[in-house]
Amino acid sequence: MSTQQDTHSEQYRRARTEFESLELEDRAVFLLEATVATVARGLDELGRLVARQLDDLFKTPPFGEERPQPGDTPPGSETVPPAEPSVN
Numbered sequence: 001m002s003t004q005q006d007t008h009s010e011q012y013r014r015a016r017t018e019f020e021s022l023e024l025e026d027r028a029v030f031l032l033e034a035t036v037a038t039v040a041r042g043l044d045e046l047g048r049l050v051a052r053q054l055d056d057l058f059k060t061p062p063f064g065e066e067r068p069q070p071g072d073t074p075p076g077s078e079t080v081p082p083a084e085p086s087v088n
Contacts, residue, residue, distance in 0.1 A: 008016075019027065 019030065022030065
């Protein structure tokens, strides 16, 4: 059975060793910066996902209806020509 150390890459082990050599204050600052950067990347990704979903929502007709094309007249909104004024 492999240990946790065996499952990490060499790059991970080097980063971990370098981190361990930092002073306590530097470790705290590093962890805070890394956390903020990770949260920011997650929020950015979430924003992109929400934007795509909203785009899809507004592009897809509800309940299988077809969206009117530019220049189409929506049903029930046909224009009636104005009546001729009557002469009394």
